[in-house]
Amino acid sequence: MIRFDNVTMVYDKKARPALDSISIEIERGEFAFLVGPSGSGKSTFLRLVLREDRATAGAVYVAGQNVARLSSWRVPRLRRGIGVVFQDFRLLPQKTVFANVAFAMQVIGKNRGVIRETVPEVLKTVGLEGMGHRMPHELSGGEQQRVAIARAVVNRPGILLADEPTGNLDPATSQGIMQLLDRINQNGTTVVMATHDDDIVNSMRKRVVELGSGTIVRDEAKALYTSMMPAVRPRRLGEPAAEERRERVPSPSGAGEEEI
Amino acid sequence: MRLAFILGEITSGLRRNLSMVVSVILVTFVSLTFVGAAGMLQLQISQLKGYWYDKVQVAIFLCGQGSTSAGCASGPVTPDQQKSIKALLESPAVAQYVNDYHFESQTEAYQHFKEQFANSPIVDSVTPDQLPASFRINLKDPEKYQIISETFSSRPGVETVIDQRQLLERLFTVMNQASVVAIVVAGVMIVCAILLIGTTIRLSAFSRRRETGIMRLVGASKLVIQLPFVLEGVISAVVGAVLASATLWAVAKFFLGDVLAKQYPDTAFISPAQVLILVPLLIGLSVVLAGVSSLVTLRRYLKV
Known part of the structure; x- marks a missing residue:
């Protein structure tokens, strides 16, 4: 679903690269944590998937498409297939909960009937049934994040990116949010979550990709926040991680899609 | 649905930026009135020339x-x-x-x-x-x-x-000079209008950066994101052009038609209907200058 081929991202030529020739594949329907200290390249990773930036070198494939090759008018279509959730929720303060979720459908031209039908459904899935008329400032942080998640998944994207979604929430509320993300994942959505929250990572036992100084220092299935292994053999350039040697999903666009 | 959404965005944008919108309207109004005045002088000159002027002496x-x-x-x-x-x-x-x-x-x-x-x-x-x-x-x-x-x-x-x-040449010289002055003033005012439209759209884009940010993330097309801003500029400029046209028409009707024509009955003045020829020109000009300045501004301040 998401594949990085030797991706390097340099923001400032004098500084070290934000991502240094990383290769990784996240399969369709997978749940992956992206951990690592600040500045390790987590946000850059997410920005490249969304094509907010283009990689300096290497190729980023999302749903089989090389995102750097997309013409600018096709980028919106890419982003419709990706939902995003942030630490700071980013709700529109002057719109109700319903309107905030509906906004994501309005701007891509969904008709009113579909919106009226879908939004309450999605609010129900995130556990906010009947709260559509409330304003964001009347809600707790956890509820606001649920609205943000509802907005991210209302258009049924294949991928959900979450950038520290529990960063502003207490542990109990965070658990609730994680259950929600897990449920979304079980419905087939690929979830990539960047986080610092070790309790959550440890309790979920999902794939953990640890970044450090722009490189992948660890990539383990069903892992914990800190490494279980005493030492990690540094991977050679371009070598896929153990989990990546599984059968690949054939991509619709063949060009530039050769196996490593 | 999308049209209704864009219209809603435009009205909320116009309301939020009301004072800037009013100043855009006034500046385009004044600048296009000068452009129109130059046009009217030229129309009046050709009216005075009559049938023979350009053919014989x-x-x-x-x-x-x-x-x-x-x-x-x-x-x-x-x-x-x-x-x-x-x-x-x-x-x-x-x-x-x-x-x-x-x-x-x-x-x-x-x-x-x-x-x-x-x-x-x-x-x-x-x-x-x-x-x-x-x-x-x-x-x-x-x-x-x-x-x-x-x-x-x-x-x-x-x-x-x-x-x-000999009779008309001096009058025409004066009128042509007046046209040039009007065009120069209009030029300065048009530069003002372009900059002001740019600033207005910049402010508007800034005050709505949350919305546009979310629109980008959920995959709204460039058109849906940018069109409300462009149309805000175009609508204000067109309102200015309409005001300018109305002013010119009123000058032709009430000043030329009712006052000057009575004082100089043997002079051929242009009619209010002839002034209406200038209206599409002024509206076209306002659309072009608002469209161009907003597209340039958006390219710099509203990345998609």
């Missing part, structure tokens, strides 16, 4: 029924007199100065008069036999007017010889 008016000048004491011009004037025009002594000439009969004179004074009530009280027939002469060298004048003014049947250019 000198007119020899022949005696008509109502002619009162000394040369016409014997009454209207006779066919013989007319023939001898024509012969003289073609004689080598005169022909060397003449490029070509036209004879304008009383009926033709009436036709041309009707066209020029179409907006004036005077046209109803004039009949063909009140207008003199004339020879209209195109000189090889316009400066040789004196020779023609001396040769013809004392001929029997000639009422008067007039150098039309």
Whole structure:
């Protein structure tokens, strides 16, 4: 679903690269944590998937498409297939909960009937049934994040990116949010979550990709926040991680899609 | 749905930025009024020129029924007199100065008069036999007017010889200079309008950066994100253009039509209907300047 081929991202030529020739594949329907200290390249990773930036070198494939090759008018279509959730929720303060979720459908031209039908459904899935008329400032942080998640998944994207979604929430509320993300994942959505929250990572036992100084220092299935292994053999350039040697999903666009 | 959404975005944008929108309207209004004023002066010049101005320099008016000048004491011009004037025009002594000439009969004179004074009530009280027939002469060298004048003014049947250019040229010079001044002022004001539209859209984009950020993330197209901003600029500019057009029309109707036309009944003024020719021009200009300045601004301040 998401594949990085030797991706390097340099923001400032004098500084070290934000991502240094990383290769990784996240399969369709997978749940992956992206951990690592600040500045390790987590946000850059997410920005490249969304094509907010283009990689300096290497190729980023999302749903089989090389995102750097997309013409600018096709980028919106890419982003419709990706939902995003942030630490700071980013709700529109002057719109109700319903309107905030509906906004994501309005701007891509969904008709009113579909919106009226879908939004309450999605609010129900995130556990906010009947709260559509409330304003964001009347809600707790956890509820606001649920609205943000509802907005991210209302258009049924294949991928959900979450950038520290529990960063502003207490542990109990965070658990609730994680259950929600897990449920979304079980419905087939690929979830990539960047986080610092070790309790959550440890309790979920999902794939953990640890970044450090722009490189992948660890990539383990069903892992914990800190490494279980005493030492990690540094991977050679371009070598896929153990989990990546599984059968690949054939991509619709063949060009530039050769196996490593 | 998307259209309704875009319209909603536009109205909320216009409301939020009301004072800036009003200033955009006023600046485009003033600048386009100046552009229109220059256009009106040019229309008025061509109106004053009438049918013959660009074709000939000198007119020899022949005696008509109502002619009162000394040369016409014997009454209207006779066919013989007319023939001898024509012969003289073609004689080598005169022909060397003449490029070509036209004879304008009383009926033709009436036709041309009707066209020029179409907006004036005077046209109803004039009949063909009140207008003199004339020879209209195109000189090889316009400066040789004196020779023609001396040769013809004392001929029997000639009422008067007039150098039309001399009469109107000075007036036209003044009007052309006024047009240039109006265009220069308009140019400065248009620069103002473009910058102001740019600033307005910048502010508007800044105050709505949360919305546009989310729109980008959920995959709204460039059109849906940018169109409300472009249309905000275009709508304010078009309102300005409409105000400018209304002002010009009012000037033509109430100042030229009701005041000046009464003071100078023998002058052909442009009609309010003629001013309406300028309206599409002004609206087109306002759309172009708002569209261009907003696209340039958005390219810099609203990345998609």
